Amino acid sequence: MTTEAAGAGALLAILRDGRARTRTELMQLTGLARSTVSQRLDALLDREWITPAGDAISSGGRPAVAFAFNGEARLVLSADLGATHARIAVTDLKTRVLAEHTQDMPISQGPEHVLGWLVDAFGALLDDCGRTLADVCGAGIGLPGPVEHGTGRPVNPPIMPGWDGFDVSQWLRERLGAPVLVDNDVNIMALGEHWAAGDECEHLLFVKVGTGIGSGIITEHRLHRGAQGAAGDIGHIRVLSAGDQLCRCGNTGCLEAVAGGAALAARLRALGEDAADARGVVQLVRSGSPLAVQLVRQTGRDIGEVLASLVNFFNPGVIVVGGDLADAGEHLLAGIREVVYSRSLPLATQHLTMRGRLLGDRAGVVGAAVMVIEDALSPQAVDRSVTTG
Structure with a gap:
């Protein structure tokens, strides 16, 4: 492959905005010679990264x-593995979901059990799409714990016994035959919400409040x-309201120890309410339980105490x-807003928006x-x- 064709990636980056362009337009945008643009377009066409648009453009x-x-040139496999459940999907290169599946899957069952299920489940979704692993350009995995992104470990x-240091990327790559990227589940949620928000959202903080609490920073x-x-x-930032409450990390006084879903459920059970986990807390709120509503509002204030510092x-x-x-x-968001707006600097909150997620689960x-x-x-x-064909 020629040197001119080897610069095709920069041309594709231009075309990824969704607008079809002619050779002449691409020459004007890049300053490249017509022959160079043509060679790069031919290389992209050969690999099916681009396609001729439906209608030719005429200027007379x-x-x-x-x-x-x-x-639609390639497919992507993606998985969001939580503490107790999993959501997986097959998407195209524009993140359009072609097939998806959710299932209860405790992460505590260990890496080989969970990842073995994942490989089989991905295969089933590809069958549903009428495609195979040969069409896949990569897989992305989110895990509910700290991940060294460079190694995927x-x-x-x-909350993941048996996972410490496990080479998730390599284990899956050997079975999927495609590159595998692994990250913390909150980071991939932040990426998803930023993608949904669009280019105007330059600085975003995503806060996950589930069994535990974490954030992703864009x-x-x-x-x-x-x-x-x-x-x-x-x-695991210390908050005054937690006192000496023991956290699952081994420290005391962590935000998660008083505001995480597991902690809220335990407190509600101690008060005679039926709440097995974070979802149980939500069900109680929706059913109008005054205790649950009060605790969730206070949880928002506790989280707001930490977020106020982060906003500054x-x-x-x-x-x-x-x-x-x-x-x-709104019970959770109201508690967060109450503290963030009262404790953060006016300049930092002047144009701040606080809202729920756009993409849901x-x-x-x-x-x-x-x-x-x-x-x-x-x-x-x-x-x-x-260049490698």
């Missing part, structure tokens, strides 16, 4: 052929993972609240797909694909 002379990004995950349209992938673990420090434009407890509706699988798509369609990766 011979109609010019326009080219558009082919979102969980690191001391508190700054300048990029996910911030930190040096080792541990950024955003706000559930990070100055996000949007805070999105997700996770199982987010389904409790799909945020994780969409975000996992985004993680894979951005990797597979990076200019460098596309150049490799067109």
Whole structure:
């Protein structure tokens, strides 16, 4: 493959905005010679990354052929594995969900059991789509614990016995025959919500309130993972209301120890209410339980205490609240807003929006797909694909 064709990835990056363009338009945008543009387009066509648009564009002379990004060229496998349940999906390269499945799947059953199920479940979804693993460009996996993103290995995950140091990426790659990217579940949810919010949302903080509490940080349209992938673990920040309450991490006084779904459910059970987990708490709120409503509102205030400091420090434009407890509706958000607006600097909250998630339970699988798509369609990766055939 020629040097000119090897720059095809940058051309594809332009076409990914969804607008079809002619050779002449691409020459004007890039400043490249017509022959160079043609060679790069031919390379992208050969790999089916682009396709001729349906209608030729005419300016009075011979109609010019326009080219558009082919979102159906490859498939992506994505999985959002939570503490007790899993959601998986097959998407195209525009994150359109082609098939999906949810199932109770305790992460505590260990990596080989859970990942073995995942491989079989992915196969079933591909069958539903009439496609095979040969059509897959990659898989994205979200796990409910700290993950070293560069290696795809969980690191001391508190609710994932047997997973510490397990090479999730390699184990799955050997069975799927495609690259596998792994991240913390809150990070992939943040990616999904940022994707849904669009380009105008430059700085976003996603807060997951479920069995535990965590956050994902988007700054300048990029996910911030930190040096080792541990950024955003706000559930273990100390809060005054927690006192000396023991947390599952081994420390005392953590936000999660008083505001996590497991902690709320335990407190409601001690008060005579039937709440097995975070979802049980939400059911009580929806049924009008005064105790549940009061506790969820206070949970919002406790979370708001931590978020007020983060708003001053990070100055996000949007805070999105997700996770199982987010389904409790305005009770949780009202508690958060009450404290954030009263304790954060006026400049930091001047244009701040706090809202629920746009994607609902799909945020994780969409975000996992985004993680894979951005990797597979990076200019460098596309150049490799067109030069290796």
